[in-house]
Amino acid sequence: MAPDPDRRIAPLDAVPADTTYLVTLRNGDDDPREAVLVRTDDGVAGWLNYCRHLLDVRLDKGSGAPMRDGELVCANHGAYFEADTGYCTFGPCEGATLEPVDVSVVDGDVYLTDDDYAFVETGGIDDGSAGPSPTSNFEF
Structure with a gap:
């Protein structure tokens, strides 16, 4: 069965x-939610774009989240999350897991396969704020 073209997020490249890679999704009639796509050894994984330490802190603030040795890094708290499992290996939320968003790669394209969400657009939610983004409390 061919994938639904309305659920295509982006080319794998x-x-x-x-x-x-930052995208905006919608869960039913709820407000839009941000998610991130990350490369893994097996393809691509999708996670909601919120640190498990404080859920109002975004991992990707619009220019890509930092990654170190295959792990997503929360620049605010210094938490490390495995890219393929979402499991926090270090930081204030150690042992927690990012909220997954199911995606798959078909014929060189990434598709949203999570029935709980609809794809809205690439990029983050435009909240109308033009102010500076939060600064990191963690130094590398």
Whole structure:
């Protein structure tokens, strides 16, 4: 069965190997939610774009989340999350897991396969704020 073209997120080549790819999704009639796509050894994984330490902190603030040795890094708290499992291996939320968003790669394209969400657009939610993004509390 061919994938639904309305659920196509991006070409696989658009998902970088060293950071994240930000998208906006919608869960039913709820407000839009941000998610990130990350490269893994097996393809691509999708996670809601919120740190498990404080859920109002985004991992990807619009220019890609930092990654170190195959793990997503929360620049605010220094938490490390395995890219393929979402499991936090270090930081204030150690042992927690990012909220998954099911995606799959078919014929060189990434598709949203999570029935709980609809694809809205690439990029983050435009909240109308033009102010500076939060600064990191963690130094590398």
